[in-house]
Amino acid sequence: MNLQSKVAIITGASKGIGKAIALALGQNGAKVIVSSRRQEAVEKVAEEFRAIGIDATAIAAHTGEIKDIHQLVEKTIEIYGGIDIIVNNAATNPVFGPVEFTDGSAFDKIMAVNVKGPFELCKKAYPIMVKRGGGSIINISSIGGISPEFMLGIYSVSKAALISLTKVMAKEWGKDSIRANAICPGLIRTKFSQALWNNEEILNNYLQKVPLKKMGEPEDIAGLALFLAADDSAYCTGGVYTADGGYTI
Numbered sequence: 001m002n003l004q005s006k007v008a009i010i011t012g013a014s015k016g017i018g019k020a021i022a023l024a025l026g027q028n029g030a031k032v033i034v035s036s037r038r039q040e041a042v043e044k045v046a047e048e049f050r051a052i053g054i055d056a057t058a059i060a061a062h063t064g065e066i067k068d069i070h071q072l073v074e075k076t077i078e079i080y081g082g083i084d085i086i087v088n089n090a091a092t093n094p095v096f097g098p099v100e101f102t103d104g105s106a107f108d109k110i111m112a113v114n115v116k117g118p119f120e121l122c123k124k125a126y127p128i129m130v131k132r133g134g135g136s137i138i139n140i141s142s143i144g145g146i147s148p149e150f151m152l153g154i155y156s157v158s159k160a161a162l163i164s165l166t167k168v169m170a171k172e173w174g175k176d177s178i179r180a181n182a183i184c185p186g187l188i189r190t191k192f193s194q195a196l197w198n199n200e201e202i203l204n205n206y207l208q209k210v211p212l213k214k215m216g217e218p219e220d221i222a223g224l225a226l227f228l229a230a231d232d233s234a235y236c237t238g239g240v241y242t243a244d245g246g247y248t249i
Helices: 014-025 037-049 066-081 104-131 153-176 202-208 218-229
Strands: 007-010 033-034 056-058 085-087 135-140 178-185 240-243
Touching: 007 014, 007 066, 007 135, 014 033, 014 037, 014 085, 014 135, 014 218, 033 037, 033 066, 037 056, 037 202, 056 066, 066 104, 085 104, 104 153, 104 178, 135 153, 135 218, 153 178, 178 218, 218 240
Parallel strands: 007 033, 007 085, 033 056, 085 135, 135 178, 178 240
Antiparallel strands: none
C-alpha cells in the first residue's frame, strides 16, 4: 500500500469518512489535500496530520461550486505539481422524507454536490492525471445508490448516478491508465448519518438486517479506499464495492 510521491485530493475531509480516508492515505506516504467547505475546519485537520508527519495541505472548496472546484485543482498543481488520486467524498442531503416533499431547490443542491461536483473535479483533473501516467478515482457512493433507501429518495438517486458516472469514467479513461471505482458504505457512525443512528427504531431495524450486527466506523471505509488508491488494486476499475456489514446481501 505504498503511496510515496502520490498526491491525493480528498473532498469532505474535515470529519467522518473523508478525514479517515485522508489519514490512511497520508499514513501510507501520500501527500494529501484536505478539502471541505470551511478553511478553518480543514486547516485544523491538516495541522493534526502534519503533527504526525503527514504532508498535508488544507484547501477549502464547496463541491457544489464549479469555481471552487477548479481552484482546488489549480492550487493543488501549484503546490504539488500533479494529482494522482481523487476521493470524491463530499455529499449533501438537506431533506429526509418522501420524494413528493422534496422541492426543486433541494433536488438541484443534492445533484450539484453529489454528482456534478465529482464530475467537474475529475474532468478538470483528467489531463493532469494523463500527464502523470494515470491515477485512481474513488467515488464514495452509498448502498442507497444500489437500492433506494427509505425516506432518502433523491439522495439515493444521486448516489446511483455517481455509480454510473464511475463506470463511465472507468470505461472511457482506462486507456489512459486512470482507474475509477465506487465505494458504497452502509450505515457509518458519522455526523452526516447521525439522524439515523441516533434514532433507536431506525438503528435497531437496520441492525436486524446486518449479518455482522453492528454499524460501521469511518476507518472501515478508509481501508477499502486505501486499497483502491494503491497499485495493489491495479487491475480494479469500474468496481462497485459495498462496505455495509452484509446489509445488501
